[in-house]
Amino acid sequence: MTLQQLPALNASLNALSGVFILAGWVFIKAERKLAHVVSMSCAIVTSAVFLGCYVTYHWLKHGVVTHFAGVGMIRPVYFTLLISHTMLAATVPVLVVLTVIPALRARYDRHRGIARWTLPVWLYVSVTGVLVYIMLYRWYPVGGL
Amino acid sequence: MNPAPMKKRGMAGWYFLCLTVAFCAVGALWFELKNTPPPLQKIRQLSDFKLTECRGGDVHLSDLKGKVWLADFVYTTCPSTCPMLSSRLAVLQDEAFKNDAVRFVSISVNPAHDTPDVLRPYADKYHAKQGKWFFLTGDKTRVTELVSGGFLLTMKGAPDGSNDMVHSTKIVLVDKAGVIRAYYEGAVADETHRISRDIRRLLRE
Numbered sequence: 001m002t003l004q005q006l007p008a009l010n011a012s013l014n015a016l017s018g019v020f021i022l023a024g025w026v027f028i029k030a031e032r033k034l035a036h037v038v039s040m041s042c043a044i045v046t047s048a049v050f051l052g053c054y055v056t057y058h059w060l061k062h063g064v065v066t067h068f069a070g071v072g073m074i075r076p077v078y079f080t081l082l083i084s085h086t087m088l089a090a091t092v093p094v095l096v097v098l099t100v101i102p103a104l105r106a107r108y109d110r111h112r113g114i115a116r117w118t119l120p121v122w123l124y125v126s127v128t129g130v131l132v133y134i135m136l137y138r139w140y141p142v143g144g145l
Numbered sequence: 146m147n148p149a150p151m152k153k154r155g156m157a158g159w160y161f162l163c164l165t166v167a168f169c170a171v172g173a174l175w176f177e178l179k180n181t182p183p184p185l186q187k188i189r190q191l192s193d194f195k196l197t198e199c200r201g202g203d204v205h206l207s208d209l210k211g212k213v214w215l216a217d218f219v220y221t222t223c224p225s226t227c228p229m230l231s232s233r234l235a236v237l238q239d240e241a242f243k244n245d246a247v248r249f250v251s252i253s254v255n256p257a258h259d260t261p262d263v264l265r266p267y268a269d270k271y272h273a274k275q276g277k278w279f280f281l282t283g284d285k286t287r288v289t290e291l292v293s294g295g296f297l298l299t300m301k302g303a304p305d306g307s308n309d310m311v312h313s314t315k316i317v318l319v320d321k322a323g324v325i326r327a328y329y330e331g332a333v334a335d336e337t338h339r340i341s342r343d344i345r346r347l348l349r350e
Contacts, residue, residue: 067338071345079173084166117158124162143243145341145348 004142006057011133013050017043018126025119043122044096050129051093069140078135085128088121095121185326185343191319194291196252196281199264204250204279206323213347214248215340216317217331218292218300220255221267222308230314230331235271238278240341246321246348249278252292254300254312256282296325316340320347 001009024039068078095118102110193206217234219227234249241247251273253259259267259282268280282288292300298313314332318340319325327343329336 069341069345071342071349073177076170076173076177079176080166080170083173084169087169088162088165116155117161120158120162124166141243143239143241145241145244145247145344 003057003060006053006060007133007137010050010054010057011130013046013053014126014129014133017046017050018123018130020046021119021123021126025123044100047092047096047122047126066136068136069145070135074135078132081128081135082132085125085132089125089129092118092122092125182339182342182346185318185320185346187320188325188327189295189297191291191295191323191325194287194295196283196287196291197261199261199268199280199282200275201261204281209248209250209319210323211321212246212248213321213344214250214319215344216250216252216296216319218254218296218298218312218315219251219267220253220308220310220312221259221263222255223310226314226332230316231267231271233316233331233335233337234278235273236337237340237344238272238274241344242274242277244348247277247344249273251278251280252288253280253282254288254292254310255302255308256285256288258308318343318347320350 020039020043024036024043027033027035027039068075068082070078095114099111099114099118102108102114191206195203195205198204215234215237217230219230221227231251234251238249251268253264261282264280264282268278271278273280289300292298292313296313296317298315298317299311300313301311303309303311314330316329316331316336317325318327318329326347329340
């Protein structure tokens with residue numbers, strides 16, 4: 001695994017997280033509680049692995065940022081996604097912990113109360129993580145200027 | 146329990162999300178409008194030229210029609226500025242290696258000394274790809290005509306008659322029609338990022 005391949009891995013982990021979160025949401029709406037717990041647990045694992053890889057990648061790059069090569073109005077679109085993703089991603093670990101603890105204590109009313117904030121944010125962060133990757137690394141690959 | 150309030154409360158997270166994204170969108174749009182680069186003016190049309198590439202063959206202006214290209218002015222016995230300029234062009238060559246519409250042209254401002262055989266090792270040092278990054282030399286009159294007459298830049302021998310040249314450290318951006326569109330100061334600041342952006346803008350023309 002080279003440094004250049006890490007963004008693709010991170011995007012895959014994001015995508016996988018998104019699938020697990022969505023599945024977990026669908027399952028609880030169908031009142032399939034065990035499936036919900038399994039999906040959400042998988043989502044937490046993939047998100048945690050993602051976070052580790054993401055931090056590693058940026059640490060290895062020593063703060064060198066990849067510039068977005070788009071020109072014109074696609075720039076505000078990209079930066080809207082990037083900034084909102086980054087800001088909201090910072091809140092996800094806190095929200096997830098606050099959501100899981102009541103569930104572990106069987107305080108499901110409280111669990112639901114916080115989950116209604118966590119779900120949209122966590123899902124958005126996963127989806128936009130993939131979008132940012134595609135726009136930054138796929139639309140403008142290295143060497144294409 | 147009345148289902149309506151439950152549903153409304155369940156939407157709170159989504160409303161918060163939309164609000165956050167809208168806020169970021171406004172900020173991003175404002176920032177972009179504030180930082181939109183000025184249009185690249187058509188500064189000057191270059192006339193046809195014919196110079197010798199150090200690896201063999203001639204290069205005419207017509208060979209560069211349809212390409213967006215950068216020009217810089219170097220000489221092989223240059224103490225420090227030319228290596229820096231050539232390194233900058235090498236970085237840009239790497240960024241554009243897959244893009245066939247981009248070219249790089251380095252012109253020797255000491256063509257009497259920098260014959261093709263002398264220029265070639267200099268070009269090789271910066272991994273100038275044949276057919277992509279041209280290193281040009283030739284008859285002094287013709288080179289002067291292009292550098293001074295075409296690009297409107299300085300090119301003269303040092304007062305003490307040594308092989309140190311007085312030359313411009315500018316990097317010039319030329320569009321697909323051979324029109325000069327921008328000059329960048331190669332010696333002072335690293336404008337590589339701005340240069341790539343402007344090349345991309347011209348590629349879309």
